Each structure stands twice: as C-alpha cells, then as structure tokens.
Amino acid sequence: MSVLxxxxxxxxxxxxxxxxxxxxxxxxxxEAVRLxxxxxxxxxxxVFVVESxxxxxxxxxxxxxxxxxxxxxHVLVFAAWGNITRESIDNYLDNVAKARNIPASSLEGYRSMxxxxxxxxxxxxxxxxxxxxxxxxxxxxxxAAAEExxxxxxxxxxxxxxxxxxxxxDKLDLHSAVVLALGYRDAANDHLASAPKVRRNISExxxxx
Amino acid sequence: MSVLxxxxxxxxxxxxxxxxxxxxxxxxxxEAVRLxxxxxxxxxxxVFVVESxxxxxxxxxxxxxxxxxxxxxHVLVFAAWGNITRESIDNYLDNVAKARNIPASSLEGYRSMxxxxxxxxxxxxxxxxxxxxxxxxxxxxxxAAAEExxxxxxxxxxxxxxxxxxxxxDKLDLHSAVVLALGYRDAANDHLASAPKVRRNISExxxxx
Numbered sequence: 001m002s003v004l005x006x007x008x009x010x011x012x013x014x015x016x017x018x019x020x021x022x023x024x025x026x027x028x029x030x031e032a033v034r035l036x037x038x039x040x041x042x043x044x045x046x047v048f049v050v051e052s053x054x055x056x057x058x059x060x061x062x063x064x065x066x067x068x069x070x071x072x073x074h075v076l077v078f079a080a081w082g083n084i085t086r087e088s089i090d091n092y093l094d095n096v097a098k099a100r101n102i103p104a105s106s107l108e109g110y111r112s113m114x115x116x117x118x119x120x121x122x123x124x125x126x127x128x129x130x131x132x133x134x135x136x137x138x139x140x141x142x143x144a145a146a147e148e149x150x151x152x153x154x155x156x157x158x159x160x161x162x163x164x165x166x167x168x169x170d171k172l173d174l175h176s177a178v179v180l181a182l183g184y185r186d187a188a189n190d191h192l193a194s195a196p197k198v199r200r201n202i203s204e205x206x207x208x209x
Numbered sequence: 210m211s212v213l214x215x216x217x218x219x220x221x222x223x224x225x226x227x228x229x230x231x232x233x234x235x236x237x238x239x240e241a242v243r244l245x246x247x248x249x250x251x252x253x254x255x256v257f258v259v260e261s262x263x264x265x266x267x268x269x270x271x272x273x274x275x276x277x278x279x280x281x282x283h284v285l286v287f288a289a290w291g292n293i294t295r296e297s298i299d300n301y302l303d304n305v306a307k308a309r310n311i312p313a314s315s316l317e318g319y320r321s322m323x324x325x326x327x328x329x330x331x332x333x334x335x336x337x338x339x340x341x342x343x344x345x346x347x348x349x350x351x352x353a354a355a356e357e358x359x360x361x362x363x364x365x366x367x368x369x370x371x372x373x374x375x376x377x378x379d380k381l382d383l384h385s386a387v388v389l390a391l392g393y394r395d396a397a398n399d400h401l402a403s404a405p406k407v408r409r410n411i412s413e414x415x416x417x418x
Contacts, residue, residue: 003212003353004237007244028213030415034408035216036348039365041407047415055418092407099405128337132344132387136363139245139348144212154345156248167418178341196308198250198301199243206239206256209264209376 006146011197013151015190016071016183025148026074029182032144033076036137040114042092044084044130045137046174048167050075062162063179068153072183077163078138080130082173084118131177138178145182155179215355220406222360224399225280225392234357235283238391241353242285245346249323251301253293253339254346255383257376259284271371272388277362281392286372287347289339291382293327340386347387354391364388 001009026049033047050056051074059077060069069075081088093111097104118126138154145152156178163169163176187193199205210218230238235258242256259265260283268286269278278284290297302320306313327335347363354361365387372378372385396402408414 003241003349003356004244007241007349010246012246012250030411032212032216034411034414035213035406037219037221037351037363039363041221043409043414049415049417052418091409095409096407099407132341135341135344136348136351139345140212140216140352142246142345143349143352147212154246154248197244198305198308200252200300200304202239202243205243205252206258208258209261 001147003143006143008197010142010146010152011192011195013068013153013181013183013185013190014192015186016068016151016181017186018071018073019184020073021148021150021182021184025150026182028148029141029144029150029152033137033141036140038133038136039129040117041096042084042088042114043133043137044081044088045134045177046079046081046172047137048077048079050077050167059163059166062166063155063158066155066157066181068155068181068183071186072151072153072181074182076141076180076182077167077176078134078178078180079164079167079169079174080127080134080177082127082130082175083123084114084126084130089114127175131175134177138180141180145180150182151185153181155181210356212352215352217406219351219355219361220401220404222277222362222390222392222394222399223401224395225277225360225390226395227280227282228393229282230357230359230391230393234359235391237357238350238353238359238361242346242350245349247342247345248338249326250305251293251297251323252342253290253297254343254386255288255290255381256346257286257288259286259376268372268375271375272364272367275364275366275390277364277390277392280395281360281362281390283391285350285389285391286376286385287343287387287389288373288376288378288383289336289343289386291336291339291384292332293323293335293339298323336384340384343386347389350389354389359391360394362390364390
C-alpha cells in the first residue's frame with residue numbers, strides 16, 4: 001500500500017479487540033522507530049514496550065484507563081531523555097566512528113557542534129527538544145504499524161508524572177513524552193472505525209511562496 | 210518499497226543537485242503531511258512551501274545558508290501556531306460536523322475537552338505542544354518523500370526569529386518549528402550519500418516490560 005493509502009487506513013483507534021500483535025510485526029514497527037531520524041542523530045529517547053498484562057495494568061491508571069491499554073497488546077512509551085550527557089555523546093560518536101570506519105578524532109568538530117547546540121539550552125529546553133525528536137519516531141512508527149495492518153493510537157492523554165513513577169523513569173532521568181498503543185481495531189464497538197477522517201483542506205494548511 | 214526500505218534509502222542529504230521536485234510529487238508529500246495525525250485532530254500548524262528562487266534566497270540566511278536551500282527545489286517550513294484560538298476550535302468542530310454529517314451541538318463535550326486541554330497550559334506550553342505535533346507531520350512527510358524518490362532533509366539548524374521575520378510569521382502569531390528541504394541528492398558531492406546509517410542497537414533503544 002502507498003503511504004497515502006496507509007494514512008487513510010489508519011485512525012486513532014479507540015477500541016481494540018484484544019488480539020495480540022505478533023512479535024514479528026512488533027519487531028518491524030520497532031525497527032522503523034529505530035531508523036527514524038533525529039536531530040544530530042542523537043535519538044535522545046528510550047522506548048518502553050509495555051507488553052505483559054501485569055505491566056499494562058500497572059501503567060493503565062496513569063493513562064486514565066483508556067481502553068486501548070488493556071484491549072491492545074503493546075503500549076509504547078516514548079521517554080525523552082532529561083539531558084544529553086557527555087556519556088551519551090561519547091557513545092554516539094563511538095557508534096559513528098565504528099559504523100563508518102573512521103577515526104574518533106575526525107569527529108571532534110562534530111562533537112563541538114553537538115556540545116554547542118546543548119550549551120545554549122536550559123535543561124527544560126533540552127528535555128522539550130528531546131521530546132520533539134520522539135514525535136518524529138512516533139510519526140514513522142505509525143506508518144510502519146499501518147503497513148503491518150496493526151492499529152496504532154498516539155496518546156497524549158496521560159499523567160506524565162504518574163506514568164514516569166509507574167515505570168520508574170524518574171530515577172533514570174527519563175520523561176514520558178508520548179504513548180503509542182498497538183493492537184487491532186474492534187470495528188463493531190468503535191464508532192470512529194467508519195467515521196470519515198477530518199483534516200483541513202490543503203489550501204488551509206499550506207501557504208505557497 | 211516497504212517502510213523499512215524507504216527509511217534505509219533516505220538520509221539527511223547535505224548536497225542536492227538542483228533538479229526540481231515535480232508538482233505531482235510535491236502534492237503527494239503535502240497530502241501525506243495533511244493526513245498526519247495530531248493531538249485532538251487540531252493540526253495546530255501551517256506549512257509554508259518556499260519554492261520561488263526569490264523566496265528561497267530570502268530565507269536562506271536565516272537557515273545559515275545551508276546548501277540544500279538553493280540546491281533543493283522546495284523548503285517546507287512547519288510553523289507552529291502561537292495559540293489555539295476559539296476561532297480555530299470553531300473551524301475544527303465545523304469540519305468534524307460536516308465531514309461526519311453530525312450536528313455541531315453533539316460536539317460540545319469534545320469542545321469542552323479541547324478547551325480543558327488548553328486551559329491548563331501556559332502560552333509557552335501551548336506553542337511547544339503545537340510544535341511537537343508538527344514533528345509528527347515531519348516524520349510522515351519524510352517517508353512520503355522517500356516513496357516518491359525525493360530526498361528530504363529535516364533541519365533544526367536555523368535562527369527561528371530570523372526565519373519568522375523573513376516569512377512575516379511574527380505578525381501571524383506563527384513560529385517556525387522545523388524545516389524540511391526537498392530535492393535530489395548530489396551523490397558525487399555528498400559524502401553522506403554512501404555513508405552507513407548510524408543508529409543505536411534495538412537493545413539500547415528499547416526496554417521491554
């Protein structure tokens with residue numbers, strides 16, 4: 001299916017039917033998330049895949065017990081890093097040097113650029129910056145899910161502090177930024193399954209110069 | 210091509226060859242951006258498509274004269290709304306009522322939910338929230354571009370105030386959030402064209418619970 005067809009097929013599924021997303025499909029969706037671009041290549045987020053029923057029950061109240069949490073089979077919590085540490089920059093540059101078979105010393109200019117980008121930001125701005133990168137991965141993951149015939153509901157309706165506490169993120173300086181529930185639509189019980197998609201017209205969305 | 214193949218094909222193109230992205234392909238990319246989901250469905254952003262050479266020259270300094278601006282053929286500037294006005298909520302709910310052929314009065318509960326979401330946020334938080342939604346559309350647009358064989362470079366390396374001023378966004382309460390340059394890679398002059406992609410391993414990115 002084309003990307004446009006996938007976008008038309010998907011919708012913010014409210015009710016799911018309990019069927020489990022197979023591991024192989026989950027793996028494809030996570031691989032797409034992994035390949036998503038991010039600013040400077042840093043991927044400043046960690047993705048928690050909440051699958052076991054015990055864990056889904058544990059996080060459910062923090063997501064206001066929305067039905068997808070238990071009716072779906074996996075809940076992806078995109079957790080933005082609270083900071084960009086020296087260690088994470090070192091790890092990243094090590095990865096670049098290894099993947100491209102170049103000496104680490106050739107990346108010192110790049111290191112300065114990264115450090116310069118961070119130096120000008122407050123901790124709050126860094127966290128917001130990191131969260132925004134996670135939204136790119138969310139957009140990419142949505143399309144990968146649709147290609148696998150998996151329904152995916154992006155969710156911002158959660159209590160970040162409660163979700164952080166439920167997952168123990170606070171101790172890791174991670175901050176739940178956005179959630180993606182995965183599963184299969186229960187079309188008979190979800191009035192949105194057949195509702196026309198609502199978007200602004202292109203002339204209202206776009207200005208051409 | 211599968212979404213994974215598209216993600217592997219694309220990269221943050223640094224040098225482009227001046228070839229123009231045809232209108233039809235641009236239209237497909239913008240349609241994907243239009244169909245991208247956003248929180249509550251509000252699509253709280255406007256996309257400026259900077260195509261004419263005069264306009265690209267005008268915005269180029271604000272984007273630090275990165276070569277893609279003039280070597281590519283279109284620069285998409287995702288401008289986040291500075292606020293979510295009563296009028297924009299009215300327009301949105303009108304669109305929902307029309308698209309789904311339901312009375313506007315049936316959406317009063319939804320209106321309250323939207324207004325409640327906004328009421329708890331500072332103006333700065335609303336702007337950041339709106340910007341994050343634009344990043345979902347960016348992620349979706351990237352994949353649509355790859356499907357069309359069009360290179361797309363996401364850019365955060367710009368001076369937001371200068372770009373807002375160049376486009377006259379300040380007067381519209383719009384704020385440049387992120388930029389996507391479109392064009393075709395100049396593989397001979399872009400060392401990144403053949404460089405292996407660098408991403409963390411799945412075991413470093415994902416925690417399974």
